[in-house]
Every structure is written in structure tokens, then in C-alpha cells.
Amino acid sequence: MIIQNNRCRGVIGILTGGGDVPGLNPAIRRIASRAIKENYKVIGIKRGWAGLVEMQRDPQADNKDYYEEISSTVLANMSRTEEAFLHSSRTKPSELLADEVPEHLRDLYREPINDLTDEVKKNIEYLGIDYIIPVGGDDTLKYALRLHREGVKIIAIPKTMDGDVAGTDYCIGFSTCITRTIEMINTLSASAGSHERFMIIEVFGRYAGFTAVLPTLAGVANRCVIPEYKFSIDQLAELMVSDRAKNPGKYSIVVVSEGAMFYGGEQVANDFKHQKRSGIGEKIAEQLYEASAKFNGGKHIDTITQNLGYLVRSGFPDATDSIVSIAYANIALDMVLQKRSGLMTVFRDGCYSVADLDEVSLSKKEVDIERFYDTELLCPKCNSFIGSPLMVMTATKFLQK
Secondary structure, three states: OOOOOOOOOEEEEEEEOOOOOOOHHHHHHHHHHHHHHOOEEEEEEOOOOHHHHHOOOOOOOOOOOOEEEOOHHHHHHOOOOOOOOOOOOOOOHHHEEHHHOOHHHOOOOOOOEEOOHHHHHHHHHHHOOOEEEEEEOHHHHHHHHHHHHOOOOEEEEEEOOOOOOOOOOOOEOHHHHHHHHHHHHHHHHHHHHHHOOEEEEEEOOOOOOHHHHHHHHOOOOOEEEOOOOOEOHHHHHHHHHHHHHHOOOOOEEEEEEOOOOEOOOOOOOOOOOOOOOOOHHHHHHHHHHHHHHHHOOOOOOOEEEEEOHHHHOOOOOOHHHHHHHHHHHHHHHHHHHOOOOOEEEEEEOOEEEEEEOOHHHHOOOOOOHHHHEEOOOOEEOOOOOOOOOOOOOOOOOOOOO
16 A cells, blocks of 8 residues: 555545546545545546556556545645546456557566456555545446456446436436537527528437437427437438428428437447447438438438537536536445445436446446337427436336346
8 A cells, every 4th residue: 555644544546437528527526525524535546447557556656647646735726627637538457459558567468458457456456545436437337347346345426428327317417418419409500591401410329319319309400310220311301301391491400329320230330449430420411412302302402410529528517417416426425434335326216326336237228219219200209208307218228138
């Protein structure tokens, strides 16, 4: 152990993994400030799980890029930082390619794909960390689950703007994503109307279509296509031509999840690193232009394409994410003080709670097509909101893998 203090009740490590979302910094600040008052040391692990892979167990090594103690002074300096304070990465220690293995470990790990989990656990012990609080999405938390099963004390916090972490109705970052998507589509619609065009809005969402369905439900788009249902371009074109004809502004809008697929198509292969998709929005725009003539008296309809991308995931959180991040942080520290582990903070049935971390791997969370999506009209359907959570269709749907 390299951190020693007679008054110290223990050491808590915090990390943020995967994509950045608004709300990470408020969660870090709340955990750290309260933990310090409870006489805990707080270690910020930098760049997600990468920090615990790349650091060296050597007092003389320069490890400032991999971890640092979060003191009251550090907290004061990060009070209004927009970027993820601890930075992030999509590193998965159990599946590192040979050229991703740190230089000082390459004599030990020479396989094409390497599992450095033993190194991670040794580094946790070296730092004297008693608990790790990872803030992350599905991949980050599944690796946390593995560490938990191998004896590391974990209290996890779910975050992802896609809203698809199983076991909870809400993940940090989701509301800000939806709010900004709605705002941006409302603004961009002026251009679509000015030129009487189709507008294709591409949003994040590899495996679940929540970020496309909810803005459409809110009324800012006519149609949406999502990963859970393969669509026909002719079907979409006919619907959008009809929408455009009925609209006094002579335009129509479709929101496209990045993981959406045409009939007969497959998603691009993906791994923990989440390689970029090839641009489904652009492909749909090209094919909509060609198909539109079939339903528009032989005349093609021009398109405008916009990928909202990082515009909806950066900067400060909205009110919901500001509050949820504080609530989750407090619950996480409560669990540490109660000496519990292997848990994830959750929001269920309108209440904050905790759930077994195992739930992130026992189920799959996606849009319930039968209940919430009209496959003929390619748009949301909600016959009743009674019993739904605040964000309507973000309730966990358990599908055994």
C-alpha cells in the first residue's frame, strides 16, 4: 500500500469509462467531497480501466497520467470543469491487443489478445484501494462485474446517453441527450422547411433506439428507424413523402439510430472499442432521394443530413442529469459506508435504489417494439402512459441471453 494515514477509514477509487456524458463531474465531486469528510482517501483513476492497466507499481515511476489523489484542493479546482475530469477510454483489460499492452508488461503478455486482469488487481492492491466506484455504461460495468466476482469491492454507477444499461430505468447522460436532440431538431427544421426537403437526423444508439424514439415521441420528427427493427427504404420513403405533402412547410424529418439496419443488412462488427459506424444517416439520405420519386409523381426530393453526434453528449448536464448524478453518488457512498459491495445504483419504479451488479449481464435493455413502436408507420406508439417511468420507454426489459 502506498497511501497511509492513521485517520484514514479506507481508500476509494473512482473512474469513468466509455463515452463521455454530461453529469460525470458532479458525480465525482459529490463522491469525493463526502468521502473526504468521512475520512476516506479518494483516488481518481484516469482514463477508465486504462489507468489500472498502464500504471507501474514503482514508487519512482511517473504515474501522474494514470491516477491522482482527489483532495479538497483538487475538488476546488475542478468545480466548473466541463470535460470529464478523470478522462475516459474504452480500454477493456481482459481483451488487450498485443500493441496495446504497456511497454513494461510486454515481456509477460505476448498473445494476440491478452487478459491483464491480474495486473489490474495487483495495481488495486498496490494503491491500497478498498472500493472502486466505476461510472460507466454496459461494457465498463460488465468488466466491473468480473472484478467483483474475483474479490474486488465494487459499487457501480450507470451512465450512458443511449439509456441502455440493464437493471435501471435511468442512466446519467440520457436526459441531456434527449433534451439537446429535441432542441437541435427544432432549430434544424427551419432549414428543412426553407428548402422543402427531407431531413435525416442521425443520433447515437448502437443497439437500442431510445435516443431516436423519444425525440420522435416528443413531436420533433415524423418517423424514426431503430436497431430493434429492420426497415424498408420504400416504406420509409412513402411515409415521408406523405408527411411532407401534409406539412404546410413542405418538409419531413426522420431520426435515425446509428445502429439502424435495412432489410437484409447487418450491423457493422463492433467491439468494446466501439469503432465508428460508416454513417447510416448518409446511406439513408442517398436511398431516400432515389426512392422518393416513386411516391412523388416521378420527382426526387432533396435531403439534408445531420449527425448530431458529440453535440448531444458534451458540456454541462441538464437539470435531470445534475440531480441524478448527485443522487447516485450519494447512494454509492452510502453503500461503501455500509460495507456493501457488488451493487449498482439504480432508478426503478420512480425511486432511487440499488440492484445486484449481476443484472448488467443477465438481461438486455432495448425498445419494446410490441408496446412502443409501430412497425408499419415507423414511429412511436404509446396507447397508455400509466405505469411507465418518467422517460416512458426506458424501463428495463429483461430478455434472457
